[in-house]
Amino acid sequence: MKKLIIVFFVLIGFTNCKDYNPKKFEATRWKNASPREKGLMASDLVESKILIGKSKAEVLELIGKPKDSSNINFHYLIEFGYMAPFYLDVNFQKNKNKVINVTLAD
Numbered sequence: 446m447k448k449l450i451i452v453f454f455v456l457i458g459f460t461n462c463k464d465y466n467p468k469k470f471e472a473t474r475w476k477n478a479s480p481r482e483k484g485l486m487a488s489d490l491v492e493s494k495i496l497i498g499k500s501k502a503e504v505l506e507l508i509g510k511p512k513d514s515s516n517i518n519f520h521y522l523i524e525f526g527y528m529a530p531f532y533l534d535v536n537f538q539k540n541k542n543k544v545i546n547v548t549l550a551d
Contacts (some may be wrong), residue, residue, distance in 0.1 A: 496508075
């Protein structure tokens with residue numbers, strides 16, 4: 446019985462992960478995308494470094510309004526479909542208003 450339970454949870458894990466198919470970031474799709482669709486583009490957005498050096502106004506124009514923000518951070522809710530929600534964190538240099546780092550955080 447214990448083995449059956451383990452197999453069950455492993456299968457559920459694989460089932461939830463099977464449809465993760467990363468997509469290339471597209472600003473027009475991002476703005477109207479669900480958190481799940483944003484999750485599919487988030488890795489490309491981080492790896493491409495397209496936001497690095499951009500101002501807050503440029504980030505807002507490119508990827509829209511964040512879920513939460515502060516003077517030095519924008520937080521966008523994203524999902525990968527198999528875990529708890531994540532955030533795309535856009536970090537700005539203090540007093541310079543330019544993006545210095547973009548990360549994925551849970």
